[in-house]
Amino acid sequence: xxxxxxxxxxxxxxxxxxxxxxxxxxxxxxxxxxxxxxxxxxxxxxxxxxxxxxxxxxxxxxxxxxxxxxxxxxxxxxxxxxxxxxxxxxxxxxxxxxxxxxxxxxxxxxxxxxxxxxxxxxxxxxxxxxxxxxxxxxxxxxxxxxxxxxxxxxxxxxxxxxxxxxxxxxxxxxxxxxxxxxxxxxxxxxxxxxxxxxxxxxxxxxxxxxxxxxxxxxxxxxxxxxxxxxxxxxxxxxxxxxxxxxxxxxxxxxxxxxxxxxxxxxxxxxxxxxxxxxxxxxxxxxxxxxxxxxxxxxxxxxxxxxxxxxxxxxxxxxxxxxxxxxxxxxxxxxxxxxxxxxxxxxxxxxxxxxxxxxxxxxxxxxxxxxxx
Amino acid sequence: xxxxxxxxxxxxxxxxxxxxxxxxxxxxxxxxxxxxxxxxxxxxxxxxxxxxxxxxxxxxxxxxxxxxxxxxxxxxxxxxxxxxxxxxxxxxxxxxxxxxxxxxxxxxxxxxxxxxxxxxxxxxxxxxxxxxxxxxxxxxxxxxxxxxxxxxxxxxxxxxxxxxxxxxxxxxxxxxxxxxxxxxxxxxxxxxxxxxxxxxxxxxxxxxxxxxxxxxxxxxxxxxxxxxxxxxxxxxxxxxxxxxxxxxxxxxxxxxxxxxxxxxxxxxxxxxxxxxxxxxxxxxxxxxxxxxx
Amino acid sequence: xxxxxxxxxxxxxxxxxxxxxxxxxxxxxxxxxxxxxxxxxxxxxxxxxxxxxxxxxxxxxxxxxxxxxxxxxxxxxxxxxxxxxxxxxxxxxxxxxxxxxxxxxxxxxxxxxxxxxxxxxxxxxxxxxxxxxxxxxxxxxxxxxxxxxxxxxxxxxxxxxxxxxxxxxxxxxxxxxxxxxxxxxxxxxxxxxxxxxxxxxxxxxxxxxxxxxxxxxxxxxxxxxxxxxxxxxxxxxxxxxxxxxxxxxxxxxxxxxxxxxxxxxxxxxxxxxxxxxxxx
Numbered sequence: 016x017x018x019x020x021x022x023x024x025x026x027x028x029x030x031x032x033x034x035x036x037x038x039x040x041x042x043x044x045x046x047x048x049x050x051x052x053x054x055x056x057x058x059x060x061x062x063x064x065x066x067x068x069x070x071x072x073x074x075x076x077x078x079x080x081x082x083x084x085x086x087x088x089x090x091x092x093x094x095x096x097x098x099x100x101x102x103x104x105x106x107x108x109x110x111x112x113x114x115x116x117x118x119x120x121x122x123x124x125x126x127x128x129x130x131x132x133x134x135x136x137x138x139x140x141x142x143x144x145x146x147x148x149x150x151x152x153x154x155x156x157x158x159x160x161x162x163x164x165x166x167x168x169x170x171x172x173x174x175x176x177x178x179x180x181x182x183x184x185x186x187x188x189x190x191x192x193x194x195x196x197x198x199x200x201x202x203x204x205x206x207x208x209x210x211x212x213x214x215x216x217x218x219x220x221x222x223x224x225x226x227x228x229x230x231x232x233x234x235x236x237x238x239x240x241x242x243x244x245x246x247x248x249x250x251x252x253x254x255x256x257x258x259x260x261x262x263x264x265x266x267x268x269x270x271x272x273x274x275x276x277x278x279x280x281x282x283x284x285x286x287x288x289x290x291x292x293x294x295x296x297x298x299x300x301x302x303x304x305x306x307x308x309x310x311x312x313x314x315x316x317x318x319x320x321x322x323x324x325x326x327x328x329x330x331x332x333x334x335x336x337x338x339x340x341x342x343x344x345x346x347x348x349x350x351x352x353x354x355x356x357x358x359x360x361x362x363x364x365x366x367x368x369x370x371x372x373x374x375x376x377x378x379x380x381x382x383x384x385x386x387x
Numbered sequence: 388x389x390x391x392x393x394x395x396x397x398x399x400x401x402x403x404x405x406x407x408x409x410x411x412x413x414x415x416x417x418x419x420x421x422x423x424x425x426x427x428x429x430x431x432x433x434x435x436x437x438x439x440x441x442x443x444x445x446x447x448x449x450x451x452x453x454x455x456x457x458x459x460x461x462x463x464x465x466x467x468x469x470x471x472x473x474x475x476x477x478x479x480x481x482x483x484x485x486x487x488x489x490x491x492x493x494x495x496x497x498x499x500x501x502x503x504x505x506x507x508x509x510x511x512x513x514x515x516x517x518x519x520x521x522x523x524x525x526x527x528x529x530x531x532x533x534x535x536x537x538x539x540x541x542x543x544x545x546x547x548x549x550x551x552x553x554x555x556x557x558x559x560x561x562x563x564x565x566x567x568x569x570x571x572x573x574x575x576x577x578x579x580x581x582x583x584x585x586x587x588x589x590x591x592x593x594x595x596x597x598x599x600x601x602x603x604x605x606x607x608x609x610x611x612x613x614x615x616x617x618x619x620x621x622x623x624x625x626x627x628x629x630x631x632x633x634x635x636x637x638x639x640x641x642x643x644x645x646x647x648x649x650x651x652x653x654x655x656x657x658x659x660x661x662x663x664x665x666x667x668x669x670x671x672x673x674x675x676x677x678x679x680x
Numbered sequence: 681x682x683x684x685x686x687x688x689x690x691x692x693x694x695x696x697x698x699x700x701x702x703x704x705x706x707x708x709x710x711x712x713x714x715x716x717x718x719x720x721x722x723x724x725x726x727x728x729x730x731x732x733x734x735x736x737x738x739x740x741x742x743x744x745x746x747x748x749x750x751x752x753x754x755x756x757x758x759x760x761x762x763x764x765x766x767x768x769x770x771x772x773x774x775x776x777x778x779x780x781x782x783x784x785x786x787x788x789x790x791x792x793x794x795x796x797x798x799x800x801x802x803x804x805x806x807x808x809x810x811x812x813x814x815x816x817x818x819x820x821x822x823x824x825x826x827x828x829x830x831x832x833x834x835x836x837x838x839x840x841x842x843x844x845x846x847x848x849x850x851x852x853x854x855x856x857x858x859x860x861x862x863x864x865x866x867x868x869x870x871x872x873x874x875x876x877x878x879x880x881x882x883x884x885x886x887x888x889x890x891x892x893x894x895x896x897x898x899x900x901x902x903x904x905x906x907x908x909x910x911x912x913x914x915x916x917x918x919x920x921x922x923x924x925x926x927x928x929x930x931x932x933x934x935x936x937x938x939x940x941x942x943x944x945x946x947x948x949x950x951x952x953x954x955x956x957x958x959x960x
Binding site: 122 | 687690691693694698798799802803880881883884921922925932
Binding site for chain 2: 900938
C-alpha cells in the first residue's frame with residue numbers, strides 16, 4: 016500500500032515537472048564530502064559534476080532521457096559513506112555511483128557496490144589497490160604510479176641526482192603517493208638521502224626541513240594534500256631553501272590553492288598532472304570558460320576529473336543502450352572517450368589506460384604553467 | 388644545525404604557549420574543559436582576515452580588534468552554554484558535553500557560511516622575508532609570536548597576582564562557592580575570564596594564521612590536542628607553567644623530528660603527557676592539589 | 681521474504697549494524713561513568729579490538745566465532761597495563777590521560793607498516809551478522825542490569841556518589857574502578873571487532889580523539905540512570921545524521937544544537953528513569 020502510494024506520488028511529481036522529465040530519468044548517484052573539514056574537495060568535485068550534468072541533460076542520454084544525479088554527503092566518514100551507497104542503490108536504484116572522495120572511503124564503499132553489482136567510478140581516489148576491490152570498481156583518476164615517473168623524469172632532465180622525500184603519514188592518499196614516489200625514485204636510480212614525515216594537519220615542518228637542508232639534496236619530493244604542501248613550501252622558503260633545490264609535488268600539490276596560499280614560496284615547484292587549466296585544446300577551453308561562468312572561479316583538477324567522469328558514464332550509458340548496471344559495467348570497459356583530460360579508456364584492470372594527458376607543470380608567479 | 392633546530396623548537400613552542408594561555412586560564416578558573424576554545428582561535432583569524440582584506444586595516448589595528456571580537460564571542464557563548472550549568476552546580480561532564488555540542492555546531496555553521504577553503508591574509512601585512520641573526524633564520528611573524536607570548540604571560544601574571552581583580556579570580560578558581568559567599572560576583576568574573584581567554588585565543592589565531600599563512604574554519608580544532616598537553620603538563624590555570632610547557636613541547640617535538648624519527652613526534656608528546664599525569668598529576672610545576680573528589 | 685523487504689534491509693544494513701555497535705560502545709562508556717570515572721579510553725579499546733580481530737581474520741583466517749572473543753584480549757591487557765596508574769587520576773585529568781593514550785596508539789598504527797600505516801587494513805570480510813551484534817548488545821544490557829540491581833551495583837553507585845565515604849564503608853575503590861575499566865575494555869573490544877567485520881575497512885584515524893568524544897556523547901545524551909539509557913542515546917545520535925541528510929551542510933549544525941539543548945534542558949539525560957532495586 017505504502018509503496019503504491021509512493022509510486023503514485025512520484026508519478027504526480029514527474030508529471031508536474033513537465034514531460035521533458037520523461038517518467039524515467041536515469042538515476043545516477045554520487046558520494047562526496049560536502050561537510051566537515053575536507054569539504055573543499057567534495058565541493059569542487061560536485062561543481063564539476065553539476066556542470067557536466069547541465070551539458071548532458073541538454074541533449075539527454077538513451078535518446079533524450081535525462082540523468083537524475085543524486086549527490087550524497089559522506090562528511091568524510093566511512094560509515095556515512097557506506098550508508099549513502101546503500102541508500103543510493105537500495106532506495107534510489109541508481110545504476111552507477113561516482114565517488115567517493117577519499118581512497119579510505121572507497122575501501123569501505125567499494126565492496127558494498129561490488130556486492131550489488133553496481134559500477135562505482137572514483138574520480139579522486141589515487142591510492143594503490145582501489146580497483147582490486149572488485150570488477151565493478153573503476154576509477155578515472157590516474158593512480159600516482161602513472162604520474163610520478165613522468166615528473167621524476169623531468170626532474171632528472173634538469174640534473175637532479177639526489178632527492179629527499181617528505182610526506183604526510185596519516186592519510187592514505189599521501190602515504191600511498193609517498194610509496195609510489197619512493198619506488199619510482201629507486202627505479203630511476205635517484206639517491207634518496209632522507210625520508211621524513213609529518214601529520215596532515217601539522218603546520219610546522221621546520222625540524223624536518225632543517226634536517227633536509229643540511230643534507231643538500233638536489234630535489235625534495237612532497238606527498239601530501241595541498242594545505243600541508245603549501246606549509247612545507249612556505250617554511251622551506253623561510254629556512255633559506257633557494258632555487259638550487261627543486262621541489263617536486265605529488266598529486267596533492269596540483270591545485271590552484273598552492274599558489275594562493277604559498278605565494279612566491281611555491282615558485283619553481285614541479286608537479287605531474289593529468290590536467291592543466293591552460294591546456295589549449297578547445298574542449299578544455301570551453302570547460303574552463305563554462306566553469307568560470309557558472310561558478311565565478313577557476314576549476315581545479317578535482318572538478319576537471321569529475322566533469323569528465325560523469326560524461327564518461329553518460330557515454331557508457333548510451334553505449335550500454337539501457338539503464339542497467341550490469342550492461343553499464345561492460346560498456347564502461349569498452350568506452351573510448353575524449354575529454355578535458357585527454358583521450359580516455361579503461362584498462363583491463365579498470366584504471367585509466369592512457370597517460371598521454373600527463374603534463375609536468377611548474378609554478379611560476381603563483382600560477383601553474385607547462386614546465387620548460 | 389642543532390642551534391637552528393633549537394630556534395625552530397622555541398618558535399614552535401611559543402605558538403603552542405600562545406594558544407594555551409587562554410585555555411589554561413579558562414580551564415583553571417572555570418574548571419571546565421571548554422571545547423569551544425579552539426573556535427575563538429579560528430574566529431580571531433577570520434575577523435582579522437576580513438578587516439585587513441576587505442576594509443584595508445593594518446595588522447596592528449586588526450589584531451586587537453580581532454582579539455576583542457573573539458573575546459566577545461567567548462563571553463556570549465559562555466553565557467549561552469555554561470552560565471546556567473554553573474549556577475546549577477552541574478557536574479563537569481555536563482559542561483564538557485555542552486561545549487562539545489556547541490563547538491560541533493559552531494564549526495559546521497562557520498564552514499557552511501564561510502566555505503571550507505583555506506584563505507590567506509593579504510600579502511605584505513608584515514615584512515615577510517626572513518632575516519638572519521647569527522646564521523639562524525627567523526621571520527617577523529615568528530618573532531611576533533614569541534614576543535606576544537612573553538608579553539601576555541607577563542600581563543596575565545600581573546593581572547592575577549598584582550591586582551584585586553586577580554585576587555577575586557584566583558579565589559574563584561580555588562573555591563567558587565566560598566568566593567560567592569565572600570561577595571565576589573562570580574557571574575561577572577566568569578564573563579571577564581571568558582573575555583580575556585577569548586581575546587588570547589583570537590590574538591593567537593591571528594598571529595599563527597599570519598605565520599603559517601593558512602586560515603580556515605577548523606584551524607583551532609587542530610590545535611586543541613596540543614593545547615591539552617600544554618595545559619596539563621604546565622598545570623591547570625598556571626600561566627607561567629603554560630609558557631614553560633609550551634616551549635618545552637615545541638623543543639621536544641622538533642628534536643624528536645630532527646634527531647629521532649619525524650613520525651614519532653606526536654607519540655612522544657602524548658607519551659610525555661601520560662607520564663606527567665602518572666607521576667605528577669597536577670602538572671610539572673604545580674603544587675599538589677588539595678581538592679579531593 | 682518479499683523483494684522490497686529484502687531490499688529495505690540491505691539498504692539499512694550498515695545503519696542497523698552501526699546502531700548495535702554504537703550501543704555496545706555506549707555501554708562501555710556507561711560502565712566507567714557508573715563508578716564516576718570520566719575515562720575516554722573507549723575509542724582506544726575499540727581500536728585494539730578492531731585491529732587485533734582484523735589481523736586474526738586477514739593473516740590467519742581464523743573463524744569469526746573464535747576471532748570475536750579473542751579480540752577482547754588486547755583491550756583487556758591494555759586496560760590492565762594502564763589501569764593502576766591511570767585510575768588514581770580523577771575528573772578531567774583522567775579524561776585527558778586516556779585521550780593521550782589513545783593518541784599514542786594512533787601513532788603506533790601509523791608507524792608500523794605491518795598494521796597498514798595510514799592505508800589501514802582493507803578487504804576485511806563482512807562476517808558480523810545482525811544476530812551477533814544484537815545478541816551481544818542484549819546480553820550486555822541484561823548483565824549490566826542484573827549487576828546494577830545487585831550488591832555490586834550498590835557499591836558502584838556509592839563510589840560514584842562519594843568515593844571517600846564508600847571507602848570508609850569498606851568498598852575497595854581500586855578494585856571497583858579497575859573492574860569497571862576491564863568491563864569497558866571488553867565491550868569496546870567486541871564493538872571494534874564487530875565494526876571491523878561489518879565495514880571491510882579500518883584505518884588509524886577512526887579511533888582517536890573525535891570518536892572518543894562521540895562515544896561519551898552517546899552516554900551523556902541518554903543519561904546513565906539505567907543501561908538502556910545510554911544505548912538509546914547512541915541510537916539517537918547514530919540516526920540523527922542520516923535523518924538530517926536533507927539538510928546537507930547544515931546537518932552537523934543541527935546535530936550540535938540538539939546535543940546542547942539536551943544537556944541544558946535535560947540534565948539527567950533523555951531517559952532519567954531509574955531502575956528499581958530491592959531494599960538492602
